[in-house]
Amino acid sequence: MSNSPKQENHSDSVIQLEDVSVCYRVPTESVGTFKEYMIRLVQGRIKHNKFYALQNINIDIKSGEIFGILGRNGAGKSTLLKVISNVLVPASGRVWTKGQISPLLQLGAGFHPELTGRENIYLNATLLGHKRKEIDEKIDEIIAFAEIGAFLETPLRTYSSGMQARLGFSVATAWQPDILILDEVLSVGDLEFQRKCFSRMASFRESGATVLMVSHEMKRVESICERAMWIEHGQIMAIGTAKDVCHNYKKSITK
């Protein structure tokens, strides 16, 4: 990076993106198989189109902020989240984050049906990057929150889907993140459990976690967030106070 002096400028920032672009190489004709690829390679017929999922994104989010991200489907919202959580490495630009980011993992992905609830807790939590010691400390809390009590030592395949979702949520949120990503509306288990989920999210927020809220519901963004951005075709259309951005976004939709 040529402009490395910028790194000193992190004062209470938690997320900084500098000129971040993400580029998918889309083959002009779909070449899905190795066989086809080899044939085309010999024929010299492999061409790629570049498709920018994100283009020159610059944002700086401070600690404790509640930041909204608006945009239509396919605008690049989830690509942006993936870049922030180090799932995608950008084609160019720089991503800098500080602190633990709440996982974007689909609840219960990585569970194994043959393992018991307890074994799955360890498996899932290590997938999320936690050490065994950390899990030992939290396991009672995870079990209690998931309300799986008697089923703890039985294989996961005997669980109802609601129980699996509860267990997944319980593991994913057992550790307080510094950056909380709220992607879609939580719809886990019954109403009672949903209430518990919301209160856990609220407690994260209150204890000072930075929140990234992704939504296409303007009203929620406007009422909860202080600042927001609106992206379209991978580019920032507007960034500023939530009110202004929502106003602009609304105008573009009704147009």
Add this chain to the structure above:
Amino acid sequence: MIYDSAKRKPPAIEELLALFRYRDLIYQLVRRDIVARYKRSFLGIAWTMLNPLGTMVIMVIVFSQVFNTVESYPSYVLTGLICWTMFSQSTSFSISMMVWGSKLFQQIYLPRASFVVSTILASMVNFLLSLVPLFLILVITKTPLGWSLLLLPFSMILILTFSMGFGFLISTLAVFFPDVEQMYPVLLTAWMYMSPIIIPIEFLEDVFNGWLLKLNPFYYVLNIFRIIVLNNSVPNFLDWGLAVLVSFGILIIGWLVFTKKADSFAYYV
């Protein structure tokens, strides 16, 4: 905990450090593989041992009819089969593990090498279990057993290393091209018949002036195993050297290729 995409080390080193940080995950994945494989089937462990035995019996019957085979053919086939099973099974599993794991590393950060590493390590358990029928046959056929067997762990590590390296290569390819998963069994079958696994080595020694064997990397690692178990002797310096060169060479190449491509995995699959 700071992540800065501008300050990353070379991928081969970065991934190695990440793997170390996620060592508890690797332990959990290995454990999961083993538990899941043996939990539900009462005969799970028994099958691991019976499979190579069964194949051996068939091969002995077939080949003793077709050729005037070597006298110690049963133990020859068995040593070949269990080493080959370790290699072919663990590499095939690492492809399917990468396919499974891709669902995860499209959503969260994980050292992507952990899937291959854990699969190969879990396969070692099978490898160890399959030594039981081997020694059974060695005793039955009155093959002399000696001190050279103390070297067996080293030779098994060479097969492990070789499998891991090749596992990295083939699963990198499989991420980019889904049909590799379908092609690989065919490749393995072809490879097996070109290797001295069930085909008596005498039949391969003269093919293309011996180049068929010389160019087959698996031959070198298997060779060590056979010298130790069947000849009951210590492999010479050249045999060791070649086997170490081949297996660690493949591991290093596999690691470099895998880690270089690992960042783009999330863009595919």
